[in-house]
Amino acid sequence: TINVFAKNPVKNLNYEIVADYPHSTESFTEGFYLEGNTVYESVGQEGASKLMKYELGSEAVSKEAKQPDTIFSEGIANIGNKIYQLTYKAKMGFIYDKNTFEKIGEFQYPNVIGEGWGATTDGKDLIISDGTKNIYFLNANDPSKIVRYISVAGNSEVYDMVNELEYHKGFIYANVWQKPIILKINPANGEVVARFDFDKLAKENTRGTDDVLNGIAFKGDNMLITGKNWPKIYEIKINQ
Numbered sequence: 001t002i003n004v005f006a007k008n009p010v011k012n013l014n015y016e017i018v019a020d021y022p023h024s025t026e027s028f029t030e031g032f033y034l035e036g037n038t039v040y041e042s043v044g045q046e047g048a049s050k051l052m053k054y055e056l057g058s059e060a061v062s063k064e065a066k067q068p069d070t071i072f073s074e075g076i077a078n079i080g081n082k083i084y085q086l087t088y089k090a091k092m093g094f095i096y097d098k099n100t101f102e103k104i105g106e107f108q109y110p111n112v113i114g115e116g117w118g119a120t121t122d123g124k125d126l127i128i129s130d131g132t133k134n135i136y137f138l139n140a141n142d143p144s145k146i147v148r149y150i151s152v153a154g155n156s157e158v159y160d161m162v163n164e165l166e167y168h169k170g171f172i173y174a175n176v177w178q179k180p181i182i183l184k185i186n187p188a189n190g191e192v193v194a195r196f197d198f199d200k201l202a203k204e205n206t207r208g209t210d211d212v213l214n215g216i217a218f219k220g221d222n223m224l225i226t227g228k229n230w231p232k233i234y235e236i237k238i239n240q
Helices: 199-205
Strands: 014-022 029-035 038-043 050-055 061-066 073-079 082-087 092-097 103-108 119-121 126-129 134-139 142-151 162-168 171-176 181-185 192-197 213-219 222-227 232-239
Touching (some): 038 073, 082 119, 162 213
Parallel strands (some): 029 073, 073 119, 119 162
Antiparallel strands (some): 082 092, 119 126, 134 142, 171 181
């Protein structure tokens, strides 16, 4: 069903690459955000999953927390002094002390959510995707409780497999898994108001079927994007 609120055509946004930074080709990027000049990244794959941080422009990891070999890490979001990290199939998430990276809690997903994919926050709720068209707003104090959810759609297309998320200035930005696009979504109703086409960049950096575009952050008003095992992080200036 097309979102009834998506009445306007989806605008294609123009951009230019203004800088690039190194990114570890060993990092299967699942979660990604920037605070100051520090990159926080969640790396997936069983046996290699971890939460880590490093300075933009450097690959030297300054702090990390590794997960058990059975865990496949997914999206991350920071609320207050806590970092929330999703897992792919374990139907649970981890909570870390932002400063020490010590694990201070765990939470079970609400029953309707089968898998953990992307995560972000509007400063109040924990916002997550589960690989469907839905984006869920969870109570940050009790992430097992859903506050509300939205379904993502444009005026002529429903977008399934919504993945990595980033909240910036009143909008949710989202990767679509296996597609070289990023959507700009109205969090009130799920309407896709605009999209970016990163086909050229994706083709330059994707060698197999898994190392796809997957990573959105903001550096001021510029967007940072990367992908799973990509060698670079790109800084994008958005031309409105």
